[in-house]
Amino acid sequence: VLSKWVGESEKAIREVFRRARQVAPCVVFFDEIDSIAPARGARYDSGVTDRIVNQLLTELDGIQPLRKVVVIAATNRPDILDPALLRPGRFDRLVYVPPPDYKARLEIFKVHTRRVPLASDVNLEELARLTEGYTGADIAAVVREAVMLALRERLEARPVEMKYFLKALEVVKPSLTKDQVEEYERLASEIKRMSSVARRAAPSPYG
Numbered sequence: 001v002l003s004k005w006v007g008e009s010e011k012a013i014r015e016v017f018r019r020a021r022q023v024a025p026c027v028v029f030f031d032e033i034d035s036i037a038p039a040r041g042a043r044y045d046s047g048v049t050d051r052i053v054n055q056l057l058t059e060l061d062g063i064q065p066l067r068k069v070v071v072i073a074a075t076n077r078p079d080i081l082d083p084a085l086l087r088p089g090r091f092d093r094l095v096y097v098p099p100p101d102y103k104a105r106l107e108i109f110k111v112h113t114r115r116v117p118l119a120s121d122v123n124l125e126e127l128a129r130l131t132e133g134y135t136g137a138d139i140a141a142v143v144r145e146a147v148m149l150a151l152r153e154r155l156e157a158r159p160v161e162m163k164y165f166l167k168a169l170e171v172v173k174p175s176l177t178k179d180q181v182e183e184y185e186r187l188a189s190e191i192k193r194m195s196s197v198a199r200r201a202a203p204s205p206y207g
Contacts, residue, residue, distance in 0.1 A: 001013060001016075001036050001052065002035075002036065002048070002052075009036075009048055009051065009052050009055075010051050010052060010054075010055040013052060013055040013056055013059060014055060014059070016028060017059040017064075017066070017069075020066070020069045021064065021066070021067075021069060024066075024067060024068040024069050025068035025069070026068070026069055026070075027069075027070045027071075027072060028069060028070070028071045028072070029072045029073070029074075030071075030072070030073040030074070031073075031074050032074065032075060032076075033073035033074065033075050033081070033085075034075045034076075034077040034078075034080050034081055036049060036052050036053075036056075037049070037052060037053045037056055037081060037082055037085055038053075038080045038081065038082060039080060039081065039082045039083065040053055040054075040082055040084075053082045053084070053085070056085065057084055057085070057090065060085075060089070060090045060091075061089065061090070071091070073091060076184075078187050078188070078191055079187055086191060094188070094191055094192055096184070096185070096188035096192075098181070098184075098185070099133065099134075099135055099176050099181060100134075100135070100136060100139075102128050102129065102132075103128075105127075105128040105131050105132075105134065105139060106124060106125060106128035108136050108139045108140075109124045109127055109128055109139060109143070110124060112139060112140050112143040113143055116143060116147060116160055117157070117158070117159045117160065118159055118160055119159035119160060119161040119162065120159075121161060121162045122159075122160065122161065122162045122165065123162060127142075127165055127169075130169060131169070131174070132174070133174035133175070133176045133177065133178070133181070134172075134174045134175070134176075135174075135175050135176065137175070138172060138173075138174055138175050141172045142165065142168045142169060142172045143165075143168075145167075145168035145171050145172055146160055146164040146165045146167070146168040147160055147164075149164045149167050149168060150164045
C-alpha cells in the first residue's frame with residue numbers, strides 16, 4: 001500500500017475496495033494495520049499515513065456501499081491506531097486474541113511436530129508447560145531449531161530427542177513477557193469500553 005509517489009498510497013486503498021466490490025462476496029484483510037493507519041498527526045511522513053487513514057475512513061463509511069464485503073484487520077499495536085477507525089460502522093467489533101494457554105500450546109506443538117520424527121523421550125506436555133509466553137510462531141521456531149540442532153550434531157535422518165528441544169528453548173526466547181500480556185489485556189478492555197460507549201452514543205438509523 002505504501003508508496004513513495006504522492007497519491008499512490010491512497011490510490012492503492014481505493015483499488016483494494018474497488019476490486020472487493022467487483023468480486024463480492026469477499027473478505028478484505030489488512031494485516032499489521034497499524035503500519036498504515038496510525039493516529040493522524042502522530043507521524044512526520046509528509047502526511048501520507050494521514051491521507052491513507054482518511055481514504056480508509058471514506059471507503060469504510062461507504063459513499064459506495066460495501067455490500068457483501070467484510071473488512072477485517074489485525075494489529076499487535078492497538079494503542080497507536082487512529083481512534084476514528086474503531087467507531088461504529090467501521091471496525092466496530094473488536095476481538096482480543098490472547099497468547100496461547102497450556103492446551104493451545106500443546107496443540108500447536110502437535111501440529112508442528114506432525115512430520116518430525118520424535119524420539120520416545122520427547123514429552124510434548126512438558127514442552128507446553130515450559131513455553132508460557134511463547135506465541136504460535138515462537139513454538140514453530142522452537143521445533144525448527146530443535147531439528148537443526150539435531151542435524152548439526154549428526155547429519156543423518158533420525159528421531160529428534162528431547163535434549164534438542166530443551167536446547168532450542170535456550171535459543172528461542174518467548175516474544176511476550178507477563179507485563180506485556182497484562183498491558184495488552186488492559187488495552188483490550190479500554191478499547192472495548194470506548195467502542196461500547198461510542199456505539200451507545202451513535203444515533204439510531206431508525207430515528
